[in-house]
Amino acid sequence: MKIVVLVKHVPDATAVRRFTAESTVDREAVPGLLSELDEYAVEQALQVVESAATGEITYLTMGPAAASEAVRKALAMGGTAAVHVSDDALAGTDALGTSLVLAKALERIGFDLVICGMASTDATMSVVPAMLAERLGVAQLTFASELKVDPQAAQVQIRRDGDAATEMVQAPLPAVVSVTDRTGEPRYPSFKGIMAAKKKPMQTWSLADLGIDPAEVGRGAARSTVASVTARPPRGGGQIVTDEGDAAGRLVEFLATQKFV
Amino acid sequence: MSQVLVLVEAPDGAVRKPTLELLTLARRIGEPAAVVLGPGADQLAARLGEYGASTVYAVDAPEVNDYLVAGKAEALAHIASQARPAAILVTASADGREIAARAAVKLGSGILTDAVDVTGGPDGAPVATQSAFAASFVVTSTVTQGVPIIAVKPNAAAPEPAPTAPTVQTVEVPFSDLARAARITERVPRAVSGRPDLTEAAIVVSGGRGLGGAEKFSLIEGLADALGGAVGASRAAVDAGWYPHAHQVGQTGKTVSPQLYLAVGISGAIQHRAGMQTAKTIVAINKDPEAPIFELADFGIVGDLHAVVPQLTEDITGREG
Numbered sequence: 228m229k230i231v232v233l234v235k236h237v238p239d240a241t242a243v244r245r246f247t248a249e250s251t252v253d254r255e256a257v258p259g260l261l262s263e264l265d266e267y268a269v270e271q272a273l274q275v276v277e278s279a280a281t282g283e284i285t286y287l288t289m290g291p292a293a294a295s296e297a298v299r300k301a302l303a304m305g306g307t308a309a310v311h312v313s314d315d316a317l318a319g320t321d322a323l324g325t326s327l328v329l330a331k332a333l334e335r336i337g338f339d340l341v342i343c344g345m346a347s348t349d350a351t352m353s354v355v356p357a358m359l360a361e362r363l364g365v366a367q368l369t370f371a372s373e374l375k376v377d378p379q380a381a382q383v384q385i386r387r388d389g390d391a392a393t394e395m396v397q398a399p400l401p402a403v404v405s406v407t408d409r410t411g412e413p414r415y416p417s418f419k420g421i422m423a424a425k426k427k428p429m430q431t432w433s434l435a436d437l438g439i440d441p442a443e444v445g446r447g448a449a450r451s452t453v454a455s456v457t458a459r460p461p462r463g464g465g466q467i468v469t470d471e472g473d474a475a476g477r478l479v480e481f482l483a484t485q486k487f488v
Numbered sequence: 489m490s491q492v493l494v495l496v497e498a499p500d501g502a503v504r505k506p507t508l509e510l511l512t513l514a515r516r517i518g519e520p521a522a523v524v525l526g527p528g529a530d531q532l533a534a535r536l537g538e539y540g541a542s543t544v545y546a547v548d549a550p551e552v553n554d555y556l557v558a559g560k561a562e563a564l565a566h567i568a569s570q571a572r573p574a575a576i577l578v579t580a581s582a583d584g585r586e587i588a589a590r591a592a593v594k595l596g597s598g599i600l601t602d603a604v605d606v607t608g609g610p611d612g613a614p615v616a617t618q619s620a621f622a623a624s625f626v627v628t629s630t631v632t633q634g635v636p637i638i639a640v641k642p643n644a645a646a647p648e649p650a651p652t653a654p655t656v657q658t659v660e661v662p663f664s665d666l667a668r669a670a671r672i673t674e675r676v677p678r679a680v681s682g683r684p685d686l687t688e689a690a691i692v693v694s695g696g697r698g699l700g701g702a703e704k705f706s707l708i709e710g711l712a713d714a715l716g717g718a719v720g721a722s723r724a725a726v727d728a729g730w731y732p733h734a735h736q737v738g739q740t741g742k743t744v745s746p747q748l749y750l751a752v753g754i755s756g757a758i759q760h761r762a763g764m765q766t767a768k769t770i771v772a773i774n775k776d777p778e779a780p781i782f783e784l785a786d787f788g789i790v791g792d793l794h795a796v797v798p799q800l801t802e803d804i805t806g807r808e809g
């Protein structure tokens with residue numbers, strides 16, 4: 228059973244994030260970390276391998292040099308090895324380009340099961356897993372709040388908490404899965420895990436290694452363009468009252484001026 | 489005039505409000521054409537026509553009814569390759585964005601997600617307005633390759649009728665085996681509450697850990713009912729088992745952009761803010777004057793929610809009664 232977990236290095240959401248002059252996410256300005264939503268994917272992969280008592284986990288990330296830190300964090304939680312796709316030509320790549328690169332890397336690594344987070348906390352598009360399934364021509368089982376893998380039967384089953392219904396979805400392996408924070412809290416890396424992670428193999432691949440023409444990715448190949456970026460005037464300056472028995476009445480007055488009541 | 493394809497959401501046989509919003513937005517770019525993937529297109533057509541859909545493309549097959557997303561993406565891309573639309577609009581729901589994502593790969597199209605507005609640009613191409621980084625930036629973008637595909641958030645526009653008599657066109661789609669890869673073995677529809685849908689509501693009242701117990705959500709429900717709003721919850725309240733996950737607001741719950749958002753006993757963690765920061769007016773009730781939610785509030789009450797909320801509900805009901 229070969230599992231590949233897709234992890235992304237993202238700007239810390241609790242820091243002030245901003246855009247570069249080219250209107251892409253400024254990845255230098257704020258410290259980066261492993262996207263917290265991808266930690267749930269790591270945890271599920273570890274649980275699948277633990278309950279099957281067999282299998283190996285490879286992490287895959289695409290991003291600048293610093294992205295290897297996110298992979299180290301994942302390796303400290305567990306798993307076997309990692310692949311980091313890094314190339315200067317990748318700056319400004321859109322979701323279509325990202326999915327192209329990740330799909331090529333996945334084909335090269337080989338997999339029975341790909342596990343993603345439900346969204347990257349910077350782009351929050353939740354489209355990469357679906358694009359990967361499309362490109363790889365395998366089953367897509369996404370937004371899983373529960374994941375069950377049967378390695379013997381080569382089957383995967385999820386519960387998907389959709390907008391209109393809760394669905395049980397089943398497919399044969401190989402498959403691409405994405406998991407939500409409902410699947411269970413990720414473990415903390417142990418001290419032993421952190422030390423072991425330093426010795427785990429991490430390969431760095433370039434676009435040339437994957438046989439991808441740099442013209443297919445990067446800012447130049449992006450299929451959309453940002454026309455304008457405007458910082459929103461910070462909210463606040465609101466009216467804050469301390470309740471002395473009259474606050475409810477004052478709020479009703481406020482709501483009335485706004486025509487809500 | 490080119491068509492603009494609108495992917496219809498009608499899970500329980502009724503067209504959802506966000507679809508009517510898409511039809512309204514589509515008219516800014518071209519001629520709206522609705523795409524119904526599932527049963528009942530003939531019954532839905534009248535309502536879609538009321539909001540300007542001149543054509544209703546209908547695909548009713550096991551591949552779109554009994555399997556996850558892949559078949560729907562094949563159907564949408566197939567229709568797009570024949571209709572050659574000026575744009576494709578979908579609702580930014582889980583299904584909507586994933587169908588759009590796969591169609592984008594098939595069509596080689598640029599995709600923009602979570603638009604809060606869509607307008608026709610100077611050259612007629614659609615311009616999407618998005619908010620980024622927990623709503624601290626407003627970004628406008630255009631698609632530069634392929635048919636623009638835009639996933640739009642609910643409440644992006646007020647639905648405006650533009651009655652027309654639509655023709656329903658049944659489409660046969662040559663599905664691949666991949667459309668039958670992920671089978672839906674069981675479907676349990678969401679429980680209906682009788683209140684407005686969380687993502688569609690103009691007013692949302694949310695409760696957090698500050699409530700102190702599941703039974704206290706009756707305070708939130710009472711206030712929501714007095715205002716005609718929907719009920720939301722923080723993840724802390726959901727994790728505690730006080731309210732169903734379908735009502736969670738935030739990064740891993742629903743994203744809402746109502747006219748009015750009331751946060752009751754919610755601290756305002758970054759993940760919660762990610763789901764409600766685009767609300768027009770924000771009201772917070774919290775006993776801690778340092779709670780970060782007050783940074784967003786247009787009106788804030790520092791006080792005990794157990795005292796404030798019942799009084800508030802009574803005052804509002806009294807006013808209206």
Ligand SMILES: Cc1cc2nc3c(=O)[nH]c(=O)nc-3n(C[C@H](O)[C@H](O)[C@H](O)COP(=O)(O)OP(=O)(O)OC[C@H]3O[C@@H](n4cnc5c(N)ncnc54)[C@H](O)[C@@H]3O)c2cc1C
Pocket residue numbers: 263264408695696697698699721722723724725736737738739740741742752753754755756757758759760763773774775776779791792793794
């Ligand atoms: C991966 C991940 C995803 C997450 N996704 C989400 C998400 O989608 N949505 C979400 O909401 N959170 C999410 N969270 C959790 C988030 O970080 C916070 O923990 C959560 O929002 C806190 O909920 P709360 O505000 O109800 O609770 P708390 O932070 O405990 O705040 C309770 C507030 O109630 C106030 N209070 C207490 N008693 C009273 C009283 N009697 N009267 C008035 N006020 C009172 C307190 O002063 C306090 O400010 C996520 C976290 C992670 C790690």
Ligand SMILES: Nc1ncnc2c1ncn2[C@@H]1O[C@H](COP(=O)(O)O)[C@@H](O)[C@H]1O
Pocket residue numbers: 233234235236262264265268287288289290322325342343344345346347348350351352353354355356
């Ligand atoms: N650059 C990347 N490297 C590795 N995995 C990624 C990358 N971008 C997206 N993913 C994966 O795809 C998921 C959804 O991302 P997104 O579609 O960007 O919201 C993430 O949670 C990751 O698992």
